[in-house]
Each structure stands twice: as structure tokens, then as C-alpha cells.
Amino acid sequence: MNMTQRTRNTIVGYLFLTPSLIGYVVFLAFPIVFSLIISFTNWDLISGLKNIKFVGFDNFIKMYRDVNVTKALKNNIIFAVTTVPMTIFIALFFAVLLNNKIYCKRMFRLFYFIPYITSITAVSVVWLAMFNPSSGPINTILRSIGVAKPPAWISSPHTALLSIIIVSIWMGIGFCMVLYLAALQNIPVSYYEAAELDGTTELGKFIHITLPLLSSTTFMLFITRLITSFEVFGIISVMTGGGPVKSTTVLVYEIYIQSFQYYKFGYASAIAWLLFFIIFTVTVLQWVGQKKWVHE
Amino acid sequence: MKRTLVAVMVIMLAMTVVFAGGASEKQKAVEKDGGVEKATIYLWTAWKAEAGIQEMIDGFNAIYPEITVIPVQFSNNVDGNLKVDTSLAMGSGIDVILNFGVNRVASRAAANLLLDVSPYIARDGLAVASEFGENVYTLDGKYYSLPATSNAYCVFLNKKMLDAAALKTPTSWTIDEFYEYARKLTKDGVYGSDSLRVLNQWLFMATNTFKENPWYTKDGTSNLGDEYFVRALELHKAAEDAGIQYPYTEFVSTKISTQDNFLNGNVAMAIYGNSLARNLIDLEKYPHDFVVEVAPLPVMQEGDVNYNVGGYYGYVGINAQTKHPDASWLLMKYLCTEGSYGFMKVGHIPTWKGTNLDNIVADTFGADAERFINVEQFKQVILNQMNLPQQIINNFTAYNEITNIMAEEFESYAFNITNLSKTIANVVHRSNEAIASAQ
Numbered sequence: 001m002n003m004t005q006r007t008r009n010t011i012v013g014y015l016f017l018t019p020s021l022i023g024y025v026v027f028l029a030f031p032i033v034f035s036l037i038i039s040f041t042n043w044d045l046i047s048g049l050k051n052i053k054f055v056g057f058d059n060f061i062k063m064y065r066d067v068n069v070t071k072a073l074k075n076n077i078i079f080a081v082t083t084v085p086m087t088i089f090i091a092l093f094f095a096v097l098l099n100n101k102i103y104c105k106r107m108f109r110l111f112y113f114i115p116y117i118t119s120i121t122a123v124s125v126v127w128l129a130m131f132n133p134s135s136g137p138i139n140t141i142l143r144s145i146g147v148a149k150p151p152a153w154i155s156s157p158h159t160a161l162l163s164i165i166i167v168s169i170w171m172g173i174g175f176c177m178v179l180y181l182a183a184l185q186n187i188p189v190s191y192y193e194a195a196e197l198d199g200t201t202e203l204g205k206f207i208h209i210t211l212p213l214l215s216s217t218t219f220m221l222f223i224t225r226l227i228t229s230f231e232v233f234g235i236i237s238v239m240t241g242g243g244p245v246k247s248t249t250v251l252v253y254e255i256y257i258q259s260f261q262y263y264k265f266g267y268a269s270a271i272a273w274l275l276f277f278i279i280f281t282v283t284v285l286q287w288v289g290q291k292k293w294v295h296e
Numbered sequence: 297m298k299r300t301l302v303a304v305m306v307i308m309l310a311m312t313v314v315f316a317g318g319a320s321e322k323q324k325a326v327e328k329d330g331g332v333e334k335a336t337i338y339l340w341t342a343w344k345a346e347a348g349i350q351e352m353i354d355g356f357n358a359i360y361p362e363i364t365v366i367p368v369q370f371s372n373n374v375d376g377n378l379k380v381d382t383s384l385a386m387g388s389g390i391d392v393i394l395n396f397g398v399n400r401v402a403s404r405a406a407a408n409l410l411l412d413v414s415p416y417i418a419r420d421g422l423a424v425a426s427e428f429g430e431n432v433y434t435l436d437g438k439y440y441s442l443p444a445t446s447n448a449y450c451v452f453l454n455k456k457m458l459d460a461a462a463l464k465t466p467t468s469w470t471i472d473e474f475y476e477y478a479r480k481l482t483k484d485g486v487y488g489s490d491s492l493r494v495l496n497q498w499l500f501m502a503t504n505t506f507k508e509n510p511w512y513t514k515d516g517t518s519n520l521g522d523e524y525f526v527r528a529l530e531l532h533k534a535a536e537d538a539g540i541q542y543p544y545t546e547f548v549s550t551k552i553s554t555q556d557n558f559l560n561g562n563v564a565m566a567i568y569g570n571s572l573a574r575n576l577i578d579l580e581k582y583p584h585d586f587v588v589e590v591a592p593l594p595v596m597q598e599g600d601v602n603y604n605v606g607g608y609y610g611y612v613g614i615n616a617q618t619k620h621p622d623a624s625w626l627l628m629k630y631l632c633t634e635g636s637y638g639f640m641k642v643g644h645i646p647t648w649k650g651t652n653l654d655n656i657v658a659d660t661f662g663a664d665a666e667r668f669i670n671v672e673q674f675k676q677v678i679l680n681q682m683n684l685p686q687q688i689i690n691n692f693t694a695y696n697e698i699t700n701i702m703a704e705e706f707e708s709y710a711f712n713i714t715n716l717s718k719t720i721a722n723v724v725h726r727s728n729e730a731i732a733s734a735q
Contacts, residue, residue: 046385047407062733067726068704133549155549157711244548245708260378262696 039269059270071246072254080229083168088221091176099184116174124238127167157247176221183217215294230279251275335623336364337391342372348641356630363623372396384409387617391624395611398433402692405440411614412438416625428647431688442632445610445644448570448681456586457564465589471501474594478540481564490542490554490563496702502528505600508688518727524596544710559584570678571643576668590673603687610644653679694730701726
């Protein structure tokens, strides 16, 4: 057998790749393709593949009439347009603050980062206690400063989503802040010195130097946080179970209910593909839009 | 080359011997020993072994020492049942399983996950109707399970508060009389009544007046627009609004269980399942100084028959793909008959007719039973319930979805987001859609 060195190298290369390739195909590529296929079927998992029934676009049509899916989509959008900008804005504020010479800088950085690395379940349980309308610390403080009827937070359909948003922002700040801090370190001091010579104010320096030079970090954060926000599930599952009155349900939670509670894996996959399509579109739009405001 | 060939042949020979040895070992393991095969089987229930399951296994092993039973605990919730269903579908891990509620049995039997035990029942001459009662679930005339246990829903009353209000526990009553009691029992800091936390159970007083399939009409559409359901829901909400019943909106923030509310003395009456009774003697966990009385669930109006909304609950079945069907059947039969008494420990009522129910009072409450509960009422309402008229449920179309639809819409009504007519209209409309898409 006459193999060229090149062919031999290729074979060896693929052999090295095989283990991870198998993992990728079995745990990622196959499920993705499979979920696309079953989104056009009715399939209940437990009665086996022989009972799979093709229904064409039925599952996708059904979604538009499903009040829970439309409510979930609405909640998802509200959640995304509030948590993403708020998290990034607050993170930027603290990053700029902690980048300057202040006391206990390291300790504060740690404080803000801890929520991000704490388990969602632990965070949710603590916030559940904080939000307790009658005995929780938040309402106790509100009452002591004279608020007669403080909100019922997660126990009311009017404020439950707001409560989830507050916790999510609080959890996300740490991660964004660390990235901003790293980016701030990379801005050459000479730019600021030059601006000072020109007599620019502090605000002017922030708007004309800091913000533009942080724009690529901001862009990256917008994309990743937006994707994460559309995939929110853990905190909702633990804190509210989508309620009260479905006021905090989101698409991933509906996917969970349709699949693991009703065993409607076809319909659940269809919702999952709707979610993918939304995230994909939003991300593409952001890529297109970035040319206008992101400095390379 | 020759040496390599010899080496390979030697290795292959060695492997053949090893595997052959393995096979003969295996054959020996399933060899019949005095008519009973030796086997290890996995029994899935919702409790820890030490909660009473191990005692049942010990009782079984006293008769069949050849069969090793390994107890496995699962949670009877969405995630736990998903684990059960996938394990059954994969055919591994489970031999004998306790299914909670006929809807679980029905969906598992329909998906061919449970073994048809009719041949065993015929072989052993087990007369199901006389051993367990009428209306045991079958699919196409075949048995996929047997009901080892039942549960009962009833009204528990705080005797101290009843006495203070000069009221007596009724032996039968209507929904209006029930709420009248609630109104009279309401005092400062005490609600007259508390209901179940599963929202569709708010309708129990209407549900229990239907002989069969209360959620569906004869032609299979949603029956939830029936005037009985509308009235039961309306009165439930009116009682909460009037402050004579513990409000659901309050529960959403306190998360307090009906049982805790009742045993803490926050409410005078509680609609609850019989499992409340087993906690009465645990004074450390549930300190209380009153005797508990028991009344049957009210009905909508005088003359209505009270078909039990409880009834058969714990159905024992066998994994359709078990490797030890004979041994599994022996365990299943034991758990449903002589052994079923052990389920009393975990708060279920054995349904086997051979059970001596009198022992349950002594075993649940000890020698001083009257200190905790009105024994006569406990026997009459809870232990005797399988001798009362039974509701038949054999339609499970979109069952889980309808349960959730009711929960969502009733919650919306409780929070004043929808009114009564809109709530009922939504429930009926959405249930009909779910039924249509399931067919």
C-alpha cells in the first residue's frame, strides 16, 4: 500500500478527531436534526418510533392559536428588552466606577461577581424569601418607610415578571462588569491625556473616548445576553413555575411543559424551532446593525 | 506469523470458555427452585424503604425467599413520572411499579409499557371483582394492573371550634350547608374552611355527583360548562371573597399547605385526602390539642348521590419488558392482596377485601385513638369508602392538558383577571380544542 504522507496525516488527524466528533454527532448534530424532523410529527416518546405520525405544518400553525405560546413569547420579549439593556448599562456604570481609584475596589468587584457564579436554585430560594409579601425583608423595609400597600412581588400576576427581571439583572451584572473592566484596561491612557489637554470635561471623555472604545465589548455583550435572555428557564422554574396566571411563562418553560408534562415532543420541538428562528433573526439583525456603531 | 496465529487462537479459545462459563452461570440463576425462579426484581414506589416498603418486602420474602426485591424510590411528580415512563419505555430498571391514579395506568397501558397480567389472573383464579370490587381498570378487556390501594377525600373538622360554635359534624350535607358552616366557624384570625391546592379539585363537590367521567359529556366533548361546575366554582370564589375560606391568592405567597393550616388551627375545616390522618399522632411535627372529626364531601343539592372522587389510587403493574414476569407477578399479587396492608403506613387505604380494616385504626392512631380522631367517623367516611358508590373514569382524552387548563383559568379567576362566565367559557373552549387535537 502506497500512501502519501499527506493521506496518512489526514487519516491520523481524523482518528484524533473521532472521539470528539462522535460526541458532537451523538449529542448535538443528531438531536438537532431529529428535533427538526419530529417538529413535523406528533410523537409521545414513550410509545416508540413506530407510532410517530407526520402532521405536516400542523404544529407550527397550532402555535399561533395557542394562548400560552403567545403569552410566553410576549413575556420573552418584555424580559429581553428590559434585562439586556439594564444589565449592560448598570454593569458599565459599576465598571467605570470600580476602574477608578476607590476604596475596597477588589471587594466590590467580588460582590458584584458572586451572583453570576452562584447556582440559580440557591439564588432563587433566597430571592423567594426576600420577595415574601408579608414577612420578606423587602416589604418590611417598604412598610417601615411608610408604603402602606407594598407590591406582592412574585405572588401577584402584575408584578411577578418584574420581580424575575430584577433578579435576572442582579445576576447578570457581574459577568458584564468583568468584561467591561478588562476592556477599560485596554484603553490607552494617552487618549485621555490628549483630551485633557484639549480641555474636555469628564463626561466628554466618557462619551467620546470610553464609550466608542468599549463598543465592541458592548456589542458582544448585547448578543450573548440577548441569547441568554431568550433561553431563560431555571429561575422561572424555581421561583414561579410560570405563574401566577401564566404571567411569567416563557418559551423554554412552555417547551418543558409540552414535552415533559404532556409528552408532546413534536409540538415542543416546533416551539423550540420558533425560538431558534427568533434568536437567529435577532442576532443577524444585530450583526448587520453593528457597522453603524461598533468601532473595530 | 504462525506464532501470532496460535496466540490468537488460544485467546479466542479462552474467551469461549469464559463466556460459556458465564452462560451456564446465568442458566443456573433462572433454574426453577421448588417452582419459584430465583430472581432479583426492582420495585418502584414513591417512598423510602424504611417508610414501610421494606416491611412489605420482608413479608413477601417470608413466603418467597428465592426472590430478591430491591426497592427504588421515585417522586410522584412530573419529573418522577417522566423518569418512570422513560425507564419503562427503555425496558430497564423497573420490574414492578406502583402507578398513582388511573390516568397514569391508562396512558402506560395504552403505550404498551405495562404487562398484560390477565393470563396470570386467570391462571391463579383471582376473582378481581370479589377481591377488589367493581370497576377495576381494564383496557380492551385486559388487566394491566390491580388496585392495591385507594384514597378518600373528605372534610376534616376541628372539634373544639365546632363545639364553640355549637355545630355538629354532619353525616351528609350540601355545598350551601358547608359554606354556612364555614361562615359560622370564621372568627378573628381563623378562616372557616380551606380547600385543596390542586385547582381543579375546587370543583370536587360538583365532580363527585357524576356517575362517570365528570369532565366529559356523553359525546366526548368538555362537560365543564355544566351548571354544577359553574356553581361550585362561583361559591368557592364567593367564600374566598367573603373571607370565610382561606384565599388562594394568599396561598400563592405563603405556600402553606392545607394540612398545616388545619393542624395549626388557622382554619376550622379542611377539604383534604385521608393522608392527613396519619400525621395526627405526630404531635412533635404537628402540635395540636383538638380532636379531628370527619365528614363526607358535600354534594351540590339534596338528593345527589355522592360518588366518591377518591377511590382506587395505587395501581401495581409490571414492566412489559421485564425479564422476570413470573417473579414480578408473585410480588405484584402479594402487594395487592395480603401485603397491601403495608401501604397503610404510607397513608394509603388497602383495597383488598381480605384486609382487616379494624387494625388500621389501632396501627394509625395507637391505643389512644379517640384523643386524635373520631374513630367512628374515620371508619365510616374513610375506611368504608370503597363500599360506597364509586365513580367510573375511563375517558382520559387530553387529561393532563385539561387539568392544566382548569388550573390556569381558575387561577385567573381567583386573581380577578377574568370573571366567572369568561373563565368557564375559556375552560370549555380550550378543553374542547385539546380534546379535538388529541383525537
